[in-house]
Amino acid sequence: xxxxxxxxxxxxxxxxxxxxxxxxxxxxxxxxxxxxxxxxxxxxxxxxxxxxxxxxxxxxxxxxxxxxxxxxxxxxxxxxxxxxxxxxxxxxxxxxxxxxxxxxxxxxxxxxxxxxxxxxxxxxxxxxxxxxxxxxxxxxxxxxxxxxxxxxxxxxxxxxxxxxxxxxxxxxxxxxxxxxxxxxxxxxxxxxxxxxxxxxxxxxxxxxxxxxxxxxxxxxxxxxxxxxxxxxxxxxxxxxxxxxxxxxxxxxxxxxxxxxxxxxx
Numbered sequence: 001x002x003x004x005x006x007x008x009x010x011x012x013x014x015x016x017x018x019x020x021x022x023x024x025x026x027x028x029x030x031x032x033x034x035x036x037x038x039x040x041x042x043x044x045x046x047x048x049x050x051x052x053x054x055x056x057x058x059x060x061x062x063x064x065x066x067x068x069x070x071x072x073x074x075x076x077x078x079x080x081x082x083x084x085x086x087x088x089x090x091x092x093x094x095x096x097x098x099x100x101x102x103x104x105x106x107x108x109x110x111x112x113x114x115x116x117x118x119x120x121x122x123x124x125x126x127x128x129x130x131x132x133x134x135x136x137x138x139x140x141x142x143x144x145x146x147x148x149x150x151x152x153x154x155x156x157x158x159x160x161x162x163x164x165x166x167x168x169x170x171x172x173x174x175x176x177x178x179x180x181x182x183x184x185x186x187x188x189x190x191x192x193x194x195x196x197x198x199x200x201x202x203x204x205x206x207x208x209x210x211x212x213x214x215x216x217x218x219x220x221x222x223x224x225x226x227x228x229x230x231x232x233x234x235x236x237x238x239x240x241x242x243x244x245x246x247x248x249x250x251x252x253x254x255x256x257x258x259x260x261x262x263x264x265x
Contacts, residue, residue, distance in 0.1 A: 003106075006099045010107035014081055015114075029122040059219045061189060062133045064212055066124055068188045070146050071208060072179060073119040074153030077112030079175040082161050086172075101251055109154055116150065138218050141229070145211050148232040152207045153179060155236070155243040162243070165250040187212045207232040207239070 085091045094104065127133045135142065156179045163171040185199065186208035192200055203209045210232040214225040 002098075003100070003103050006097075006103050007107045007110065010094070010099065010104060011110055014084060014111050017084065029119050033123050033126055058131075059133055060216050062127055062131060063135060063138065063215050063219055064188045066120065066127065066135050067145055067149055067211065067215060068183065068186070068208075069123060070116060070120050071149040071153040073116040074112050074150040075157045075179045076153075076175070077115030078108045078154050078157035079160050081108050081111045081115075082157075082164075083172060083175065086164065095255070101248070105158070105247075108157075112150070112154065112157075138215065139224075141214070141218060141224050144229055145215060148207050148211050148229070148236055151236045151240060155240040156182075158240075158243040158247050162247045162250040165247070165254045182206065182208070185209075191216060204231075205235065207235040210235070 085094060095101075124135050127135065138145070157175070160171070160174045160178050163174055185195070185203050186206055187195075187203055188208070192203050192209055192213060195203055210228040214228040214232070217223045217225045217228075
């Protein structure tokens with residue numbers, strides 16, 4: 001029970017910050033809703049110009065937007081919660097407390113889940129109200145899609161966190177650009193087959209590519225591609241293991257040289 005109490009203590013500290021700041025709460029939903037509005041009206045325009053026969057394409061596009069926001073919100077929820085500790089000069093105090101590193105990571109992931117829900121749920125409701133697109137129509141497999149994308153967001157964020165521990169505040173900019181920069185090669189809005197042949201092996205090394213290939217199969221044909229889901233899960237395990245190893249090595253180095261007290265200064 002003590003580890004759970006320590007994890008809850010970390011979460012409660014951040015929940016109190018959000019409770020007292022409505023701009024922070026607004027920011028959680030702002031970008032997902034904005035993305036859904038832009039892409040939704042763009043999709044509607046294409047439907048009016050080309051005809052109703054592209055309804056499936058529109059569904060795949062809107063589904064891609066929503067699921068990619070899941071990865072982005074999970075990534076930013078994890079990374080910015082860590083950055084809150086850096087900005088408030090609280091990182092050293094955290095590790096003087098009984099909180100263990102794995103408990104901190106569990107707290108960051110739990111906060112990420114809450115922040116992702118606050119961002120993605122309003123966007124999904126907006127998609128249903130304005131564009132009559134119900135992401136739940138994908139079926140129960142949607143939960144596996146979202147889980148894999150959240151795990152990908154976490155290990156990318158953990159990699160950024162590791163670089164902040166080793167490079168200091170100069171690496172903070174990677175938090176905002178790292179995962180977003182993967183969007184062109186994550187097969188979010190177009191299939192892997194649309195990319196150059198030499199790039200496709202790189203694309204298929206990302207779990208997101210398999211998730212979105214699975215999404216397109218589910219929306220277009222009602223088929224669940226378990227092979228893509230298996231690849232996504234396996235790649236997530238491999239990448240997450242590498243990210244954890246990197247974090248642990250950088251955390252130990254930062255603790256030895258006293259950088260935990262100086263990060264952010």
